[in-house]
Amino acid sequence: MNESFSPEVPGRRALARPRSLTPPGRWTLSGALALLMLSLGACRDTPREEQEPGEQVEEAPHPVGLTIDAMDNEQHVLRGGFRVDAGVVRVEVYEGSMLLGEAVLEGEGRWSIPWQPSHASEALEVIAYHDTGTENRTRLDFQRLSFTSPESLYASEALLTLPTSPDTTTRYTLDGSTPGPSSPVYTAPLALMNRSGQPAPLSLIRTNPEVSPEDWRWKPPTLPVTLGTVVRVQRFAGETPVETGQARTYLIGQRPYTLPVLSLVTDAENFFDAVRGIYVPGRVYEETPGGFEGWGTGNYMQDGKDWERPVHVEWFEEAGTPVIAQNAGVRIHGSGSAALPQKSLRLYAKEDYGPELFHADIFPGHPLRDFKRLMVRTSGQDQQYTKLKDCVFQGLLRDTTLALQACRPTVVFLNGEYWGLHELRERYDEYYLASHHGLNRKDIVILENAGDLDTGEPEDSLPYTELLTYVREHDLSVPEHYAHVVERMDVEDFIDYHVAQLYFGNEDWPDNNVKFWRNRAGNGATGAGDGRWRWLLYDLDASFFAGPEFNSLGRLLHDERLGEPFVVLLRSLLKSPDFKGLFIARFRWHLENTFAPERVVAFLDAAAARLEPELPEHIGRWRYPTSMERWREDVQFMRDTALRRPDALRGFLEQELGAP
Known part of the structure; x- marks a missing residue:
C-alpha cells in the first residue's frame, strides 16, 4: 500500500502563454563571473577583554564601526x-x-x-x-571546524582544517568550481567569515529571455542575497586527482532558517554557460528564438542524459544537522514551468558520481529511506501565487491508496548563493513504484496523457489502447462488459483519482499532467502489482484557480474541447449503474471527510505558517510572488474556496448525475 505525506506546513488565473519571443543580447558566463570580487561586509564590534593594569582607554566620541x-x-x-x-x-x-x-x-x-x-x-x-x-x-x-567531520551548516567565524596525506597535495576552491591542478594549495587552516555584502554573481544571471511576458519575466533581486561558504576539496598525486572530490557548505554567522536547507554545488558553467548550461535560454534559444507558440525555447527545455550535469548535494535539517552529502547528477525538471525564472530540478543518485542511492530519513514518517531520484521543485506555476498547492493537496489524500509524493519545503543554496524556496519531493518513476510496492522495476510500465509511452517497451502501450477500444465499442451498462473493464483497471483507484482532480478544479487536467501505470508481470498477483492500470496524481498547481463555483464535473463530462482519449473512460464507465453508484457514494464520502472544509483549511493554515517566515527573503530574491500582501490574498482565496467547494460540488453531482 502506498502512503502519502502532507508537508509539515501546510490563484485564481492560469498563466498566460507568450505569443512570441525575440532574442535578447547574448549573455556570457565570464562577464557575469567577473562581478565576483572580494567586497567587504560588516561584522560585530567587541571590546578587548585584556587590558594592562592601570591602563586608561578613552573611547572615541563616536562609534567607528571597527x-x-x-x-x-x-x-x-x-x-x-x-x-x-x-x-x-x-x-x-x-x-x-x-x-x-x-x-x-x-x-x-x-x-x-x-x-x-x-x-x-x-x-x-x-x-x-x-x-x-x-x-x-x-x-x-574562531570556532574550529574539520572538513572530514559532519559539521553543522551553521557556524560562527571559523578556522577550517582540510584533509591531507603525505603522498598527495590538497587543493581547494571557494567559488563552487571543481578544484584542478592549478587551484590553490592547502597549507594552513582556512579562515571562514560571514560573507554579508559580497557579490552574488549567479543571482544576476537572467534565467529566461528578456522578452518573456512581464508576469513571468526574470527580474534581479531587490534584497542582498544571503551567501554561504562552499569549500570544494580534491587531493592530487602530481596532476592526477586522487579519490572523489567533495564539498562542504557553511552558513557563517547567519541566522538559522526555519526550514531544512539543500546546498547544491557545481561548476557554474553546468548551469549558466550558453552552450552547456541547463538553467539559461542559451544557445538553443539563440538558434530558435521566435516563431513558436507556448512557453518558448531554451537550454532549460532540453532533457535526457545529454542534459544531465554533475552536482554535489548536501541536505541539512532545520537545526543545521547534516543528513546527505554526496555527488549526484542534476537535470531540469518540468515542461512549461521550466520557462519560469526559478526552475525545478531532478537529482539522480548514480554510481557514475558516487552512491547509487540517497540513503537518509528525508521525509518524517516515510516508510522508505532509500531514494534513487529526488525532485527539487519550485511549485511549478504556483511559484507565482501561493507555493503551497501541490504539497498541501497531495497531503490531504494521505489516507487513500493513491500514489502520492512525499514533500518537504526547503531552502536551496546554489554554489553558496541563496536560491530560494523549493520542495524536496519524491519523483514518480519505475524506482518509486518498485520501492513502494516491492516490485521489479523492469516490469513497471508508465504511460502518460492519451497513452504515450513514458517507461517500458513500445508494445507496453497496447493493453491500454485495447482497453480504450473496448469501452468505445461496448456498452458498459451491460454487467459483463463492465466486468471486463474492472479486470483491467483499478476502478476504486480511478474514482479516488478523479474525485480529487474534480474537487481541486485542476484546469491543467485532464488533457495534460496525466500518468498511469501497471506491473506487466502482474498476472495472478494481488494488490498494486496485480497488473491493472492505476493513476498517479501530480502537478496540482493550477487547482483552485476558478473559485468554489467552478463546475469541473460538467467540464469533464461535456466540454468538447477536451480530447476524447482523455475523457472516454469516465464518460463510458458512468453508463454502468454499478460504477455510477460507487462514484457518487465515494465522491460524497470524500466531500464529508477528506475535503471537509475545516480539515482543508487546517492543512492550508499549517503550510502557510511554515512558509511565511521565509517568504520575504524568497520574494526579495525572485520577485514571485510579487509581494507578501499578494501572497496572503491568494492564500485567503484558497481558504474561501475550501469553505464553499463541497456544497458547490454536491450541487453539481445532482445537476450532472442526478445524485439524490
Whole structure:
C-alpha cells in the first residue's frame, strides 16, 4: 500500500502563454563571473577583554564601526573596515597577544594586512588609533571546524582544517568550481567569515529571455542575497586527482532558517554557460528564438542524459544537522514551468558520481529511506501565487491508496548563493513504484496523457489502447462488459483519482499532467502489482484557480474541447449503474471527510505558517510572488474556496448525475 505525506506546513488565473519571443543580447558566463570580487561586509564590534593594569582607554566620541570582516585565503590577506570619518590614523592587528603588524589603510575606511592562520590560531584583535588620541578595539574568536567531520551548516567565524596525506597535495576552491591542478594549495587552516555584502554573481544571471511576458519575466533581486561558504576539496598525486572530490557548505554567522536547507554545488558553467548550461535560454534559444507558440525555447527545455550535469548535494535539517552529502547528477525538471525564472530540478543518485542511492530519513514518517531520484521543485506555476498547492493537496489524500509524493519545503543554496524556496519531493518513476510496492522495476510500465509511452517497451502501450477500444465499442451498462473493464483497471483507484482532480478544479487536467501505470508481470498477483492500470496524481498547481463555483464535473463530462482519449473512460464507465453508484457514494464520502472544509483549511493554515517566515527573503530574491500582501490574498482565496467547494460540488453531482 502506498502512503502519502502532507508537508509539515501546510490563484485564481492560469498563466498566460507568450505569443512570441525575440532574442535578447547574448549573455556570457565570464562577464557575469567577473562581478565576483572580494567586497567587504560588516561584522560585530567587541571590546578587548585584556587590558594592562592601570591602563586608561578613552573611547572615541563616536562609534567607528571597527570590523574584521573578510579573509582572502588564497592571497593570505585579512581585511576589515571602519567609518570613513572616524579619524583613524593607524590600525594594529594582534593574533592573541602577538602583534602581527600595522595594517595598510586602503582608503574609503578599509584596512588590510598579510596573515595566514596556523593550527594554533584562536583569536584576532584589532586596535584603531584616532587623530584625537583615542582608540577602539574589536576582537574575533574562531570556532574550529574539520572538513572530514559532519559539521553543522551553521557556524560562527571559523578556522577550517582540510584533509591531507603525505603522498598527495590538497587543493581547494571557494567559488563552487571543481578544484584542478592549478587551484590553490592547502597549507594552513582556512579562515571562514560571514560573507554579508559580497557579490552574488549567479543571482544576476537572467534565467529566461528578456522578452518573456512581464508576469513571468526574470527580474534581479531587490534584497542582498544571503551567501554561504562552499569549500570544494580534491587531493592530487602530481596532476592526477586522487579519490572523489567533495564539498562542504557553511552558513557563517547567519541566522538559522526555519526550514531544512539543500546546498547544491557545481561548476557554474553546468548551469549558466550558453552552450552547456541547463538553467539559461542559451544557445538553443539563440538558434530558435521566435516563431513558436507556448512557453518558448531554451537550454532549460532540453532533457535526457545529454542534459544531465554533475552536482554535489548536501541536505541539512532545520537545526543545521547534516543528513546527505554526496555527488549526484542534476537535470531540469518540468515542461512549461521550466520557462519560469526559478526552475525545478531532478537529482539522480548514480554510481557514475558516487552512491547509487540517497540513503537518509528525508521525509518524517516515510516508510522508505532509500531514494534513487529526488525532485527539487519550485511549485511549478504556483511559484507565482501561493507555493503551497501541490504539497498541501497531495497531503490531504494521505489516507487513500493513491500514489502520492512525499514533500518537504526547503531552502536551496546554489554554489553558496541563496536560491530560494523549493520542495524536496519524491519523483514518480519505475524506482518509486518498485520501492513502494516491492516490485521489479523492469516490469513497471508508465504511460502518460492519451497513452504515450513514458517507461517500458513500445508494445507496453497496447493493453491500454485495447482497453480504450473496448469501452468505445461496448456498452458498459451491460454487467459483463463492465466486468471486463474492472479486470483491467483499478476502478476504486480511478474514482479516488478523479474525485480529487474534480474537487481541486485542476484546469491543467485532464488533457495534460496525466500518468498511469501497471506491473506487466502482474498476472495472478494481488494488490498494486496485480497488473491493472492505476493513476498517479501530480502537478496540482493550477487547482483552485476558478473559485468554489467552478463546475469541473460538467467540464469533464461535456466540454468538447477536451480530447476524447482523455475523457472516454469516465464518460463510458458512468453508463454502468454499478460504477455510477460507487462514484457518487465515494465522491460524497470524500466531500464529508477528506475535503471537509475545516480539515482543508487546517492543512492550508499549517503550510502557510511554515512558509511565511521565509517568504520575504524568497520574494526579495525572485520577485514571485510579487509581494507578501499578494501572497496572503491568494492564500485567503484558497481558504474561501475550501469553505464553499463541497456544497458547490454536491450541487453539481445532482445537476450532472442526478445524485439524490
